[in-house]
Amino acid sequence: MGFLATIGRYFIGALAEIGRVSRFSYEAVTHIVRPPLYYPLIGRQMLSIGYFSLPVVGLTAIFTGAALAQQIFVGTARFNAEATVAGIVVIAIVRELGPVLGGLMVAGRVSSAMAAEIGTMRVSEQIDALVTLSTNPYKYLIVPRLIAAVITLPLLVIVANIIGVFGGFLVGTQKLGFNAANYLQVTMDFLEASDIYSALVKAAVFGFIIALMGTYHGFHSRGGAAGVGAATTNAVVTAFILILLANLIITINVFGS
Amino acid sequence: MSKTPKISIKGLYKGFAGNPVLKGLDLDIMAGESVVVIGGSGTGKSVLVKCILGLMAPDAGEILIDGKNIAASAKSLRDEFMKKVGMLFQGGALFDSLSVWENVAFGLIRAHGMAKEAAREVAIEKLARVGLAEDVATLRPDELSGGMKKRVALARAIAANPEIIFFDEPTTGLDPIMADVINGLITECVKDLGATTLTITHDMSSVHKIADKAAMLHAGKIIWHGSRKELANTKNPFVRQFVAGSADGPIKMALAGGV
Numbered sequence: 001m002g003f004l005a006t007i008g009r010y011f012i013g014a015l016a017e018i019g020r021v022s023r024f025s026y027e028a029v030t031h032i033v034r035p036p037l038y039y040p041l042i043g044r045q046m047l048s049i050g051y052f053s054l055p056v057v058g059l060t061a062i063f064t065g066a067a068l069a070q071q072i073f074v075g076t077a078r079f080n081a082e083a084t085v086a087g088i089v090v091i092a093i094v095r096e097l098g099p100v101l102g103g104l105m106v107a108g109r110v111s112s113a114m115a116a117e118i119g120t121m122r123v124s125e126q127i128d129a130l131v132t133l134s135t136n137p138y139k140y141l142i143v144p145r146l147i148a149a150v151i152t153l154p155l156l157v158i159v160a161n162i163i164g165v166f167g168g169f170l171v172g173t174q175k176l177g178f179n180a181a182n183y184l185q186v187t188m189d190f191l192e193a194s195d196i197y198s199a200l201v202k203a204a205v206f207g208f209i210i211a212l213m214g215t216y217h218g219f220h221s222r223g224g225a226a227g228v229g230a231a232t233t234n235a236v237v238t239a240f241i242l243i244l245l246a247n248l249i250i251t252i253n254v255f256g257s
Numbered sequence: 258m259s260k261t262p263k264i265s266i267k268g269l270y271k272g273f274a275g276n277p278v279l280k281g282l283d284l285d286i287m288a289g290e291s292v293v294v295i296g297g298s299g300t301g302k303s304v305l306v307k308c309i310l311g312l313m314a315p316d317a318g319e320i321l322i323d324g325k326n327i328a329a330s331a332k333s334l335r336d337e338f339m340k341k342v343g344m345l346f347q348g349g350a351l352f353d354s355l356s357v358w359e360n361v362a363f364g365l366i367r368a369h370g371m372a373k374e375a376a377r378e379v380a381i382e383k384l385a386r387v388g389l390a391e392d393v394a395t396l397r398p399d400e401l402s403g404g405m406k407k408r409v410a411l412a413r414a415i416a417a418n419p420e421i422i423f424f425d426e427p428t429t430g431l432d433p434i435m436a437d438v439i440n441g442l443i444t445e446c447v448k449d450l451g452a453t454t455l456t457i458t459h460d461m462s463s464v465h466k467i468a469d470k471a472a473m474l475h476a477g478k479i480i481w482h483g484s485r486k487e488l489a490n491t492k493n494p495f496v497r498q499f500v501a502g503s504a505d506g507p508i509k510m511a512l513a514g515g516v
Contacts, residue, residue, distance in 0.1 A: 121352075128312050129350035133413075134339045134368030 065167025114214025153207030
């Protein structure tokens with residue numbers, strides 16, 4: 001019985017957590033559609049989420065694109081289809097790896113930072129102080145981060161996709177012996193508008209997840225330094241899992257055909 | 258006794274995970290009065306203030322401000338109430354991403370719609386009021402000593418000339434001399450503003466300096482209240498033990514596993 005009780009407790013705990021996250025995001029979204037919005041804060045968050053993530057996202061993309069071209073070349077060479085390397089690279093990067101790896105890297109960088117900052121504000125009573133100074137903490141802390149992440153992630157993913165394809169291009173032309181013009185031609189022939197929509201939709205959803213998990217765990221952290229540490233870990237882990245889950249759902253249901 | 262109290266708390270209940278902290282607390286504070294609530298650590302003093310401020314939702318009971326129940330009233334009334342309130346947090350709770358003057362001016366700019374330049378002037382004036390020079394204004398909170406942080410937090414609490422001010426353990430973590438300085442500043446600022454104040458503390462020196470009236474919180478209720486003079490002469494064994502700071506008496510501190 002002890003075993004079943006434990007499973008039950010975990011299951012109920014998980015449901016309660018889903019409920020809390022849903023209430024938190026509902027509250028946050030209602031504040032997005034109700035003025036005022038603090039534009040300078042949104043701008044500052046866009047800078048920290050977007051601009052300062054460029055190096056890590058760019059490096060991830062170029063390494064992944066380069067390795068991908070090499071792997072696909074090995075695979076396609078087994079049935080003499082090497083000519084499709086450029087096309088498969090661009091589809092894999094744009095539809096899948098650019099958004100997912102970009103999202104994961106930004107989640108690692110940004111969700112943790114948000115959870116740590118807001119968590120510290122929670123345990124040092126700064127969030128309570130906001131309320132006593134007639135400032136809604138959702139509007140001041142949560143909404144700017146959510147909006148900034150949803151706008152910025154698609155922009156980052158566009159950059160990641162271009163750099164990723166370029167990584168494949170480098171390996172393709174420098175090591176695998178493709179003609180540069182030909183490689184680019186095949187890339188453009190394979191790429192369709194729906195691939196790009198898919199990437200942008202995914203990126204916006206991942207941006208929401210990243211900011212939501214960072215702010216949620218920070219906002220509800222308790223118990224001093226250890227609590228903030230736990231909030232930071234939980235923010236990154238849940239953001240990772242939700243990004244991968246959302247990616248699967250979007251890929252199969254929305255852009256499966 | 259026909260006047261309406263500024264703050265009136267009736268039958269306030271609040272518990273956490275089935276563990277009751279406040280069990281039907283009653284307290285009236287008249288306009289212009291400085292009331293100090295004393296009580297041991299973990300008796301729910303902070304919970305009381307957080308319930309009044311709406312930072313926590315009470316399980317039951319009424320909180321009346323100027324005769325209006327704010328716990329049950331519309332958001333707009335609560336917003337109006339918050340504009341009339343100042344709060345000094347135990348650890349200061351200064352925003353560490355903002356400079357000192359931006360901290361002090363925060364409520365003026367966001368809640369009262371004051372222009373940035375004007376708010377800065379008020380902030381510097383309030384900083385001077387608590388004995389801080391103008392060059393402190395551009396520092397960050399992490400560059401300040403504990404006593405200076407308390408002063409900045411006090412300046413922020415009084416920035417918008419509030420009608421009601423709450424002080425949460427104003428002297429905790431300060432040396433006795435700095436504690437006396439802060440107590441003195443609080444008394445002066447409150448007198449300047451003519452504000453109604455509620456202070457929670459376990460520091461008897463604050464009580465002697467700040468309080469018009471004192472109340473003792475024990476086991477979730479106000480078990481005694483009276484003037485500062487009555488506090489010194491009371492026969493109530495709980496109060497006497499607390500004022501004397503004695504381990505022997507009716508109040509038993511849980512040594513292991515307790516709250």
